[in-house]
Structure formats: structure tokens, C-alpha cells
Amino acid sequence: xxxxxxxxxxxxxxxxxxxxxxxxxxxxxxxxxxxxxxxxxxxxxxxxxxxxxxxxxxxxxxxxxxxxxxxxxxxxxxxxxxxxxxxxxxxxxxxxxxxxxxxxxxxxxxxxxxxxxxxxxxxxxxxxxxxxxxxxxxxxxxxxxxxxxxxxxxxxxxxxxxxxxxxxxxxxxxxxxxxxxxxxxxxxxxxxxxxxxxxxxxxxxxxxxxxxxxxxxxxxxxx
Amino acid sequence: xxxxxxxxxxxxxxxxxxxxxxxxxxxxxxxxxxxxxxxxxxxxxxxxxxxxxxxxxxxxxxxxxxxxxxxxxxxxxxxx
Numbered sequence: 600x601x602x603x604x605x606x607x608x609x610x611x612x613x614x615x616x617x618x619x620x621x622x623x624x625x626x627x628x629x630x631x632x633x634x635x636x637x638x639x640x641x642x643x644x645x646x647x648x649x650x651x652x653x654x655x656x657x658x659x660x661x662x663x664x665x666x667x668x669x670x671x672x673x674x675x676x677x678x679x680x681x682x683x684x685x686x687x688x689x690x691x692x693x694x695x696x697x698x699x700x701x702x703x704x705x706x707x708x709x710x711x712x713x714x715x716x717x718x719x720x721x722x723x724x725x726x727x728x729x730x731x732x733x734x735x736x737x738x739x740x741x742x743x744x745x746x747x748x749x750x751x752x753x754x755x756x757x758x759x760x761x762x763x764x765x766x767x768x769x770x771x772x773x774x775x776x777x778x779x780x781x782x783x784x785x786x787x788x789x790x791x792x793x794x795x796x797x798x799x800x801x802x803x804x805x806x807x808x809x810x811x812x813x814x815x816x817x818x819x820x821x822x
Numbered sequence: 823x824x825x826x827x828x829x830x831x832x833x834x835x836x837x838x839x840x841x842x843x844x845x846x847x848x849x850x851x852x853x854x855x856x857x858x859x860x861x862x863x864x865x866x867x868x869x870x871x872x873x874x875x876x877x878x879x880x881x882x883x884x885x886x887x888x889x890x891x892x893x894x895x896x897x898x899x900x901x902x
Contacts, residue, residue, distance in 0.1 A: 657890055664887060693890065700892045707838050747835065747893060774836070
């Protein structure tokens, strides 16, 4: 599986993501600078976590308008899988590739801890290596992860099974509506999530729960 | 031409920062604070001299970048 990681000024989880992809897929991803207007032909594009442009204006707002993102949008429309983690999720919503918005955590504090994630839909390109209802461990680290969408959008997300991950009962760290931790676009090839699966990849991390996400994409592409 | 854009959260969107301000004002003893909402102001200096043209351009800027219309409203004032 060939992949690319887009690097923005202020990204800081790009190295973790590169290592995770290399570890699970066996191929080291190409790192693409945000000013590059053409991404290489790959199976998966990843927008890593961090604080692109210092979170100026709104988290992900400036990065979402970068030259690389125009090509990400084009490739997403053509069916290429796109994953946005943390700041990457914020960038995807700002770019209009995913609905809704990520707002300041309801309690106003930066949250950095491990949470439990429930796999809300295991029949997706990003979750098929898990089983529905499975609860996995995953770290979160963010200040603006409070997912918001209007009632109509929420009903559509829920009705179409586009909520991929939820914070398990009682562990919602940021006030997200319906405990939403990760959502898919309408076509199912774009996933945005606040938690960091790339940080639970090897024994030294203390667990392997994050591998399933990358294995899911690899499995989907191999099918 | 100077143009001021005011961006505010839409009604119904939770504003935890506004809530914190409200709580702090109450803590200082200001009675009768029934709500506080936080927004932001962006002042633009444009080469444009026509107010109508400036308003049209800034509206486009708001839709494309300055506001996230999923959660925010914007208001444009031509300051001259």
C-alpha cells in the first residue's frame, strides 16, 4: 500500500504517522510539503496531527486552503482514501471534505490522555479489521476536539453509519455531540478522527490497538 | 479602504469561552449578566475604493476563509 503524509508548517505528528504506516504496510510513505500542488499517486493520503499555522484564525483553517489540499480534494473525489487525525480532522472539516466543525473542548482544557474508543461501524474501509462494538484503547491530545454538526447533518451521519468511532460511554474527553470521535464522508473514503491510532502501534507504545486502522485500509485495498 | 469583519458564533452553538467570561464577570460581582458570547474582529485594508465592490470582495473572503459558516456568522462594516 503506497501512502503519502502531507506536512504543514506546525505539523508535529508526521513522524509518528510515517513510522506507523511503514510499520504496518511495509512501505515508507512519501512526505509531501503543503505547497506542492500535486501529490504522488498513492492509495492513502494522511493529514497528520499538530498545530498547523499555529491554529491561527481557526484550527486547520489556513492549512485547508493550501495548494496540497486542492489536490487532496481532487484525489478524494476520485476515490483515494484520505485519513485526517487530530489537526488533520480539523483540516478536513475546514476544507469541506467532512461535515461539521471541531470546536474548543467544552471544559476549555487541553486534554492529553488515553481514552476508550468504541468501533461504531466495522463495515468501513478504515475499520474492517476491528469488530462492531469493539472497544479499543487510543490516546487523545487536543484542545479543539469538540465535534459539532447541526441536527440534520447529525441525523444523516448517524442514519448512514458514517460515525466510525465513538468515545466509549463515560470517556468523552471534549464534549463532542453523540460522543463522536471519528466520521466518514458520504462515499466512505475519507475518515477524520481526533484520537491518535498512530501512537499505539508497537509494544513500546504499551499496546497495538491502533494497528487495526491501518490494517483495515491495507485489507480494503488488497481485496 | 478599511473594512471591519466581525465573526461571531451562531446562536445555539456552545461557546465555552463566552461561558467562562460570563462566570468570571459574575465572580467579580457584576450582577445581571445574562450571557456572554466571544467573537473576533478582523480589520482589512483594501486598495478598492468602491464600497459596494469592497463589500462583495469581503463577502467572498468570509465565505472562503474568514468565517466557518458551519458554526459562525459574519458581519461586514465599511469603515471608510
